[in-house]
Amino acid sequence: MKFVDEFRNTELAKVLVNRIRRNSKRHIRLMEFCGGHTVTIMKHGIRQLLPETVEMLSGPGCPVCVTANHDLDEAIALAREPGVIITSFGDMLKVPGSHSSLQRARADGADVRVVYSTLDALQIAKENPEKSVVFIGIGFETTAPTVAASVMQAKKEGIANYYVLSLHKLCPPVIRALLELGEVRLDGLICPGHVSAIIGSRPWEFAARDYGIACVVSGFEPLDILQSVAMLVDQLEKGEPRVEIAYRRGVRPEGNLRAQELMGTVFEPSPANWRGIGVVAESGLRLRKEYHEFDAELCFDFDPGPTLEPKGCLCGDILRGVKTPLDCRLFRSTCTPEHPVGPCMVSSEGSCASYYHYGTI
Amino acid sequence: MCLAIPALVKSIDGSEAEAEIGGISRRISILLTPEVEVGDYVLLHTGYAINVIDEEEAKETLKLFEEMALLDEPEG
Numbered sequence: 190m191k192f193v194d195e196f197r198n199t200e201l202a203k204v205l206v207n208r209i210r211r212n213s214k215r216h217i218r219l220m221e222f223c224g225g226h227t228v229t230i231m232k233h234g235i236r237q238l239l240p241e242t243v244e245m246l247s248g249p250g251c252p253v254c255v256t257a258n259h260d261l262d263e264a265i266a267l268a269r270e271p272g273v274i275i276t277s278f279g280d281m282l283k284v285p286g287s288h289s290s291l292q293r294a295r296a297d298g299a300d301v302r303v304v305y306s307t308l309d310a311l312q313i314a315k316e317n318p319e320k321s322v323v324f325i326g327i328g329f330e331t332t333a334p335t336v337a338a339s340v341m342q343a344k345k346e347g348i349a350n351y352y353v354l355s356l357h358k359l360c361p362p363v364i365r366a367l368l369e370l371g372e373v374r375l376d377g378l379i380c381p382g383h384v385s386a387i388i389g390s391r392p393w394e395f396a397a398r399d400y401g402i403a404c405v406v407s408g409f410e411p412l413d414i415l416q417s418v419a420m421l422v423d424q425l426e427k428g429e430p431r432v433e434i435a436y437r438r439g440v441r442p443e444g445n446l447r448a449q450e451l452m453g454t455v456f457e458p459s460p461a462n463w464r465g466i467g468v469v470a471e472s473g474l475r476l477r478k479e480y481h482e483f484d485a486e487l488c489f490d491f492d493p494g495p496t497l498e499p500k501g502c503l504c505g506d507i508l509r510g511v512k513t514p515l516d517c518r519l520f521r522s523t524c525t526p527e528h529p530v531g532p533c534m535v536s537s538e539g540s541c542a543s544y545y546h547y548g549t550i
Numbered sequence: 551m552c553l554a555i556p557a558l559v560k561s562i563d564g565s566e567a568e569a570e571i572g573g574i575s576r577r578i579s580i581l582l583t584p585e586v587e588v589g590d591y592v593l594l595h596t597g598y599a600i601n602v603i604d605e606e607e608a609k610e611t612l613k614l615f616e617e618m619a620l621l622d623e624p625e626g
Contacts, residue, residue: 195612205618338582
């Protein structure tokens with residue numbers, strides 16, 4: 190078993206769709222939080238398979254998309270500092286900030302390098318001891334432990350020229366903030382699978398307990414999504430919202446304790462600015478005092494300049510599930526993957542990019 | 551950024567391992583999964599194994615779908 194193809198079996202997909210169609214009576218609204226889930230749903234045309242009683246909304250689970258312009262401007266300002274090498278995941282390069290992007294800064298002469306892993310960033314730091322290597326730390330709880338591991342490795346090996354600009358964010362607090370906002374009536378949540386591989390299923394319990402939201406932790410293959418929708422429909426038809434794990438091969442209720450420990454050793458919660466939502470308390474991560482020598486925010490004297498928001502861009506509303514890319518006047522006209530206006534069109538997990546590449550339904 | 555793919559652990563060397571994805575070998579970190587053993591599949595995310603995949607649970611899930619398929623048959 191290779192754990193991929195088996196979960197794309199079309200015959201079994203039909204079985205799950207039949208089950209959903211048979212059981213679904215009331216109209217329900219489900220949100221898939223994670224951008225990775227949005228991609229699977231769009232790519233495999235899952236919305237078209239579901240009955241009209243099941244409505245799907247996309248949420249703000251795309252770490253690139255929810256990075257605020259101010260934070261992007263900080264990364265770009267750092268890129269312009271003398272002696273700095275910026276290392277970043279590829280998605281970040283084309284995202285437009287207030288005036289520029291990392292890609293444009295690179296075209297203007299800044300040293301900006303795409304890396305697949307913090308392991309690559311550490312290697313660049315070792316090979317360039319006279320430079321300062323700053324890693325742009327984007328990602329939720331899936332990625333934060335890997336960045337924490339890199340900081341601990343830097344400390345252990347004495348790699349003094351490695352820094353992290355922590356733009357990491359946490360998922361449960363923003364879900365709570367969205368539920369509090371109450372802009373969209375939600376009945377169920379498809380919980381992010383790999384975030385939950387790290388944090389477990391328990392952090393989602395507040396949604397079922399305090400807001401009556403049905404929650405299922407889902408994997409990323411089409412059968413995983415369909416199984417999760419079937420489980421959510423079951424919970425809601427019975428009026429028994431709770432947290433269940435569909436993605437049992439990847440997620441344990443307690444999560445990955447070692448990863449949580451590493452994350453907690455290096456990082457502590459801090460306020461974070463989510464594009465389209467604003468500042469949410471305790472929803473970001475910053476480096477703890479013991480690791481301040483690796484904190485790019487503290488170790489460099491840089492000025493990101495005044496923040497400007499792109500005119501007409503609906504990324505904020507789309508991220509909150511209030512609008513879809515089809516509601517945006519810029520979608521497919523002014524805003525395309527080649528000339529993105531907002532981050533939702535740039536990121537491989539952004540709603541707008543998914544709608545653009547995989548169809549408009 | 552949630553993207554993590556199954557990779558097969560072929561050999562272990564301290565806090566790193568050789569893993570195979572789609573026939574290609576790469577060096578990965580197992581700092582987050584120190585309990586991993588050769589022959590395990592892991593979820594690989596940005597060069598780190600973030601969890602060991604539970605093969606038994608995977609089989610159980612597929613078995614569950616197949617049972618649903620059998621229940622479906624009389625209805626066509």
